[in-house]
Amino acid sequence: MxxxxxxxxxxxxxxxxxxxxxxxxxxxxxxxxxxxxxxLIKSTTKIEPSRSPFIKGRLSILYSGETIDDIAxxxxxxxxxxxTFKVLYLKINDLDNExxxxxxxxxxxxxxxxxxxxxxxxxxxxxxxxxxxxFKGRWYFGTYVKNESVWLHHAKKPQEYSTALNTRLARTIVxxxxxNPRGVSxxxxxxxxxxxxxxALSMSxxxxxxxxxxxxxxxxxxxxxxxxxxxxxxxxxIAEQEGHYDVAIVDMPYNxxxxxxxxxxxxxxxxxxxxxxxxxxxxxxxxxEMLWEAGFTIIDRCVANKGLKALFSRQVIVCE
Numbered sequence: 001m002x003x004x005x006x007x008x009x010x011x012x013x014x015x016x017x018x019x020x021x022x023x024x025x026x027x028x029x030x031x032x033x034x035x036x037x038x039x040l041i042k043s044t045t046k047i048e049p050s051r052s053p054f055i056k057g058r059l060s061i062l063y064s065g066e067t068i069d070d071i072a073x074x075x076x077x078x079x080x081x082x083x084t085f086k087v088l089y090l091k092i093n094d095l096d097n098e099x100x101x102x103x104x105x106x107x108x109x110x111x112x113x114x115x116x117x118x119x120x121x122x123x124x125x126x127x128x129x130x131x132x133x134x135f136k137g138r139w140y141f142g143t144y145v146k147n148e149s150v151w152l153h154h155a156k157k158p159q160e161y162s163t164a165l166n167t168r169l170a171r172t173i174v175x176x177x178x179x180n181p182r183g184v185s186x187x188x189x190x191x192x193x194x195x196x197x198x199x200a201l202s203m204s205x206x207x208x209x210x211x212x213x214x215x216x217x218x219x220x221x222x223x224x225x226x227x228x229x230x231x232x233x234x235x236x237x238i239a240e241q242e243g244h245y246d247v248a249i250v251d252m253p254y255n256x257x258x259x260x261x262x263x264x265x266x267x268x269x270x271x272x273x274x275x276x277x278x279x280x281x282x283x284x285x286x287x288x289e290m291l292w293e294a295g296f297t298i299i300d301r302c303v304a305n306k307g308l309k310a311l312f313s314r315q316v317i318v319c320e
Contacts, residue, residue: 027302080119090133159219194220201229248276
């Protein structure tokens with residue numbers, strides 16, 4: 001029998017994404033973890049689950065074993081004293097029929113493991129939530145943190161545009177652009193009403209915004225203040241933008257209704273290259289040639305669809 005006790009230096013992340021979001025979800029996974037998966041990712045990278053619309057939760061691994069009995073034996077070491085706890089079987093959806101564990105068996109696993117933990121079991125709002133899950137032939141047990149869906153609170157803003165990104169997409173784009181925010185300078189030079197700014201600031205990612213439209217800037221400032229965040233937004237065309245940043249995030253809404261010329265689009269891309277080393281751009285048009293001509297190299301990409309029938313989609317392109 002092989003049993004391994006692990007310090008909380010490794011994590012298992014559970015994910016969920018609709019079919020139309022698969023491409024976007026996997027680009028975010030590659031950006032955050034350097035790998036992709038349909039349901040579970042094991043990594044030494046620690047990410048707060050609420051950063052991502054696609055992460056269901058994070059298991060901080062304490063023990064692993066070949067069987068449930070191995071885990072049940074190991075959890076004898078846990079002494080919670082007066083704290084309450086709950087053990088949750090983490091449901092995953094990509095198991096074949098032979099590996100699937102039915103609802104009653106899941107509950108039995110929770111009870112078997114929980115019975116061996118010194119503490120008081122509590123089904124609702126426990127002090128400590130534990131998780132258990134099978135992954136690549138082994139069982140993993142640890143503390144589990146759920147996603148709090150922070151971006152949902154940002155959906156209702158005082159100022160909105162019909163063409164603005166939804167908060168779910170905006171949050172994902174920020175994660176793709178800034179997987180590790182430590183020491184990184186970020187700009188959204190065509191920020192509109194500030195949807196990207198709000199999501200970045202809510203994750204404590206330092207970002208500045210600008211837009212040539214004074215009304216848009218006014219709206220962005222109102223939206224940021226509405227959620228009690230602090231952020232700088234200036235009335236400035238990207239061609240006039242000074243300074244240099246590690247990352248720029250550019251949503252190209254101009255071609256949706258106002259029919260910007262190819263020259264105007266290239267001006268935006270060229271100036272993004274001037275002010276930033278890395279660019280994440282959203283567009284509904286093919287801009288590969290413009291990006292290459294401006295000096296960018298495309299390193300990754302995906303399609304962000306709106307709706308199952310993909311009646312409207314944006315390309316998300318990561319450039320350096």
